[in-house]
Amino acid sequence: MxxxxxxxxxxxxxxxxxxxxxxxxxxxxxxxxxxxxxxxxxxxxxxxxxxxxxxIHKNCNKKSNQATHKVVVDKILKLRYEIYYDFSYIHFWEKLIQDHDIKISYKTLIFILEKQYIISPF
The missing domain is CATH 1.10.10 (Arc Repressor Mutant, subunit A)
Known part of the structure; x- marks a missing residue:
């Protein structure tokens, strides 16, 4: 702590x-x-x-209730690396929603990918 x-x-x-x-x-x-x-x-x-x-603030070192779970982030990164490596951010985001039933915001997806230094090819 x-x-x-x-x-x-x-x-x-x-x-x-x-x-x-x-x-x-x-x-x-x-x-x-x-x-x-x-x-x-x-x-x-x-x-x-x-x-x-x-x-010391009482919420210090507590994870946000709205944070994306690590399992979901890992699944997104795995899909990006293995299947959708050449898709743009928008197209990848649409595939996540349609084919994999992963519902996250577009901004959250960009944040996750850019944190891993993954940029959109387009």
């Missing part, structure tokens, strides 16, 4: 730490971090409960 914190979040963490020690007021921290005092209070609670890990 990713545990590193980017610069902005580390900066927020350091300010919250200073607020906790009494070196900086909540008002000043809110102005510097460009947020409200209420947000500062929530960050203080999160800091007390989780430490620096409380500043």
């Amino acid at each position: 990713r545990t590193e914190v980017n610069y902005i979040k580390r900066n927020a963490f350091e300010f919250i730490e200073q607020v906790m020690k009494g070196k900086v007021t909540k008002q000043k921290a809110a102005i510097i971090l460009n947020c409200t005092i209420r947000t500062i209070n929530r960050k203080i609670i999160r800091y007390k409960q989780n430490g620096i890990k409380g500043f």
Whole structure:
């Protein structure tokens, strides 16, 4: 699991730490971090409960629900390499839908193929 914190979040963490020690007021921290005092209070609670890990976004390192499954991507690449190697993007996309019942968007197909450095011959 990713545990590193980017610069902005580390900066927020350091300010919250200073607020906790009494070196900086909540008002000043809110102005510097460009947020409200209420947000500062929530960050203080999160800091007390989780430490620096409380500043890492909860969706970090989670796969998107809309991501194309690896099995489907592998099948698309296999078809492209073995059967449809000389088809244009559009024609290949149409064949996937008609003959192989693989329903993905045209943009997703282009993304998959270009990620593998496969370009359209036309």
